[in-house]
Amino acid sequence: MRYFVALKIIVVITLTILATHTSAAEVLYAxxxxxxxxxxxxAFTYRGDIWSVPATxxxxxxxxxxxxxxxxxxxxPDGQWLMFSSRRFDNYDLFIMPSSGxxxxxxxxxxxxxxGSGWYPNSDSVLFYSERDGRSDIFKTAITGGTAxxxxxxxxxxxxxxxxxxxxxxxxxxxxxxxxxxxRRDLRTAANTDIFLQDRSNKQFTSIRLTDHPTHEIWPxxxxxxxxxxxxxxxxxxxxxxxxxxxxGGESVKLTSFTDDGVQWLNSTPxxxxxxxxxxxxxxxxxxxxxxxxxxxxxxxxxxxxxxAVRKILDNPIQWYAVSPDNKKIAVxxxxxxxxxxxxxxxxxxxxxxTPAREHHVAWGSDSKTLFFCSDREGDYAIYSAxxxxxxxxxxTYSKEAEMKPLPSPDGxxxxxxxxxxxxxxxxxxxGKEELWIEGGFHDFSLEETMEYAxxxxxxxxxxxxxxxxxxxxxxxxxxxxxxxxxxxxxxYNFRPLFSADGKLVYFTGTLYDQTExxxxxxxxxxxxxxxxxLDSLFAPKAGKDSVKTSKSDKKIEPVQINFDVIEKxxxxxxxxxxxxxxxxxxxxxxxxxxxxxxxGKSEIWSANADxxxxxxxxxxxxxxxxxxxxxxxxxxxxxxxDGKLKSLATSDGKSETVSxxxxxxxxxxxxxxxxxxxxxxxxxxxxYDPDFRGTDWQATRDKYEPILAHIRTEEEFRNLMLExxxxxxxxxMDF
Numbered sequence: 001m002r003y004f005v006a007l008k009i010i011v012v013i014t015l016t017i018l019a020t021h022t023s024a025a026e027v028l029y030a031x032x033x034x035x036x037x038x039x040x041x042x043a044f045t046y047r048g049d050i051w052s053v054p055a056t057x058x059x060x061x062x063x064x065x066x067x068x069x070x071x072x073x074x075x076x077p078d079g080q081w082l083m084f085s086s087r088r089f090d091n092y093d094l095f096i097m098p099s100s101g102x103x104x105x106x107x108x109x110x111x112x113x114x115x116g117s118g119w120y121p122n123s124d125s126v127l128f129y130s131e132r133d134g135r136s137d138i139f140k141t142a143i144t145g146g147t148a149x150x151x152x153x154x155x156x157x158x159x160x161x162x163x164x165x166x167x168x169x170x171x172x173x174x175x176x177x178x179x180x181x182x183x184r185r186d187l188r189t190a191a192n193t194d195i196f197l198q199d200r201s202n203k204q205f206t207s208i209r210l211t212d213h214p215t216h217e218i219w220p221x222x223x224x225x226x227x228x229x230x231x232x233x234x235x236x237x238x239x240x241x242x243x244x245x246x247x248x249g250g251e252s253v254k255l256t257s258f259t260d261d262g263v264q265w266l267n268s269t270p271x272x273x274x275x276x277x278x279x280x281x282x283x284x285x286x287x288x289x290x291x292x293x294x295x296x297x298x299x300x301x302x303x304x305x306x307x308x309a310v311r312k313i314l315d316n317p318i319q320w321y322a323v324s325p326d327n328k329k330i331a332v333x334x335x336x337x338x339x340x341x342x343x344x345x346x347x348x349x350x351x352x353x354x355t356p357a358r359e360h361h362v363a364w365g366s367d368s369k370t371l372f373f374c375s376d377r378e379g380d381y382a383i384y385s386a387x388x389x390x391x392x393x394x395x396x397t398y399s400k401e402a403e404m405k406p407l408p409s410p411d412g413x414x415x416x417x418x419x420x421x422x423x424x425x426x427x428x429x430x431x432g433k434e435e436l437w438i439e440g441g442f443h444d445f446s447l448e449e450t451m452e453y454a455x456x457x458x459x460x461x462x463x464x465x466x467x468x469x470x471x472x473x474x475x476x477x478x479x480x481x482x483x484x485x486x487x488x489x490x491x492x493y494n495f496r497p498l499f500s501a502d503g504k505l506v507y508f509t510g511t512l513y514d515q516t517e518x519x520x521x522x523x524x525x526x527x528x529x530x531x532x533x534x535l536d537s538l539f540a541p542k543a544g545k546d547s548v549k550t551s552k553s554d555k556k557i558e559p560v561q562i563n564f565d566v567i568e569k570x571x572x573x574x575x576x577x578x579x580x581x582x583x584x585x586x587x588x589x590x591x592x593x594x595x596x597x598x599x600x601g602k603s604e605i606w607s608a609n610a611d612x613x614x615x616x617x618x619x620x621x622x623x624x625x626x627x628x629x630x631x632x633x634x635x636x637x638x639x640x641x642x643d644g645k646l647k648s649l650a651t652s653d654g655k656s657e658t659v660s661x662x663x664x665x666x667x668x669x670x671x672x673x674x675x676x677x678x679x680x681x682x683x684x685x686x687x688x689y690d691p692d693f694r695g696t697d698w699q700a701t702r703d704k705y706e707p708i709l710a711h712i713r714t715e716e717e718f719r720n721l722m723l724e725x726x727x728x729x730x731x732x733x734m735d736f
């Protein structure tokens with residue numbers, strides 16, 4: 001008896017577990033809804049495929065299953081077909097398939113993106129918009145194929161989202177920037193979207209303007225039987241709502257009053273008698289006759305379309321690299337992780353960090369064993385160290401501000417890094433104590449692939465870029481005791497300062513007269529040499545054979561000397577060229593500059609003498625993009641990045657080769673999306689121009705969008721989510 005009781009318990013537990021694992025999951029962020037002609041079914045996009053669900057809600061059925069993105073479904077008026085756009089051949093083309101599912105057939109084959117927007121009343125042709133002729137225009141094409149016919153053609157306007165009336169007489173459409181800025185919560189520009197109704201029953205194709213407001217009026221739907229046009233607009237600067245206006249124009253009437261999120265992607269049955277839309281990441285239906293809105297509960301029961309985590313073998317793109325002081329090792333950052341490899345004969349890189357977060361701006365300590373880097377694994381960016389031989393990591397900083405771009409001093413005593421946008425911190429590596437060293441404006445954003453400060457060889461000075469009150473940037477130097485001085489004094493943009501190996505000059509890149517060039521500042525005056533002194537030196541006794549030579553190990557580090565008196569008078573071009581040059585590095589002996597320039601039309605590395613005759617020489621010939629030039633400590637090798645790969649160049653003969661290696665890592669797509677989401681949100685938190693975020697509760701906005709990450713499976717879905725997140729700020733010139 002006890003055996004049977006125990007068996008029943010086991011069976012119940014097993015069934016409970018199975019039920020839990022096979023239960024349907026709620027769908028959030030279903031997109032582009034469309035209603036069947038009878039109003040009984042809704043088609044929508046989710047996880048990159050087209051799905052169908054009863055209009056009363058329930059479990060959805062997958063209609064397409066393809067690795068490409070399938071979006072924007074539209075039912076034909078006869079209910080037999082479903083049109084959608086898909087990126088199955090590198091760009092969006094139109095496809096149709098049976099409305100209950102089946103094989104999809106391609107309608108358009110142009111290289112431009114084609115987006116479907118509606119059907120002709122007899123279901124034999126579809127409407128779509130495309131930029132195939134430059135600006136966006138509306139086209140018609142038959143479902144049997146053939147050449148598309150252009151229906152609009154204003155070369156100054158973007159016309160899109162065309163829909164035909166039930167009798168085929170009128171075409172409803174929009175023009176303006178709503179095609180690309182639909183995600184802005186409140187956009188008011190000269191290029192806002194308005195709605196037009198075109199009468200195609202006469203040869204003039206006359207159009208009347210139905211809306212004329214400073215904000216967008218988008219996603220129009222036509223209900224000819226009720227003589228009404230429905231659309232989405234945010235008139236009161238709160239949330240976008242559904243409005244209606246008579247077909248012949250007039251005052252608009254608001255139909256919805258949502259207070260937590262705006263309406264998006266309004267659509268309808270082909271005759272416009274029933275409306276469907278997105279709001280609050282869910283699908284809703286609105287009956288214009290009654291004004292009733294109903295939220296549609298949707299669930300799915302499905303497996304993943306592919307593996308969410310994949311193993312990749314990487315050798316590029318390298319986002320950052322650093323050569324160890326002993327010239328034997330190189331640290332690289334790829335896909336936000338730190339790897340270490342030998343400088344010679346590398347085969348496989350050793351992975352130092354293993355997190356879904358971003359590690360960046362790695363630098364070697366003076367012992368050629370310790371690595372320093374920044375990471376946002378625990379929230380905002382903080383500074384970490386790692387033992388390159390054991391992989392043991394340690395967090396060094398714990399402030400509430402972003403800390404980034406660590407750079408150790410050559411003598412191994414200090415570490416400098418940014419804290420926020422206005423502080424450079426000096427960290428004592430022996431004691432762990434930190435000191436606010438320099439305050440100012442440092443617009444060196446955390447993700448930028450540059451380093452805007454550099455130590456002098458004697459570890460006593462730091463050269464750095466600082467932004468002025470009108471956003472011009474100058475090169476400054478600061479001593480350990482806090483002395484600070486502007487040494488460039490340019491009315492322009494100056495950046496990436498470096499000390500020469502002997503500490504006698506600082507060189508940097510500057511923009512003057514719209515050309516980017518290399519400049520230098522000599523730090524001390526050269527003593528004036530009179531003729532008598534020069535002549536007398538010829539009679540000075542030579543050192544005897546028995547004189548003692550100083551070995552390299554006994555050689556003292558000469559301290560950097562700076563005379564600030566009219567130092568700007570000692571500023572000059574390092575060399576003059578007829579075109580831009582960037583990423584300069586000066587050889588250890590101070591005789592030659594290497595830099596990147598496009599003097600012959602392609603990006604190459606060139607060399608030029610630092611003094612005397614220029615002797616300009618092209619070093620590389622690949623024609624590929626190059627950046628991040630770095631000389632190793634010996635000065636025998638010049639490293640650089642070329643198309644994301646690390647290259648080395650022997651300064652003796654100019655021979656260049658790729659630093660080849662392989663690095664294995666598992667990449668989790670969902671973890672990637674989460675990282676990009678948090679990082680983007682935090683970048684705006686730290687750097688958005690308005691500290692009040694234009695009245696938006698930025699923390700609450702993150703909390704609003706964060707749950708949707710579990711539903712994201714494609715890059716397009718993620719991009720749209722981020723656009724909507726940024727759209728809440730109502731700021732201009734933002735994109736993702």
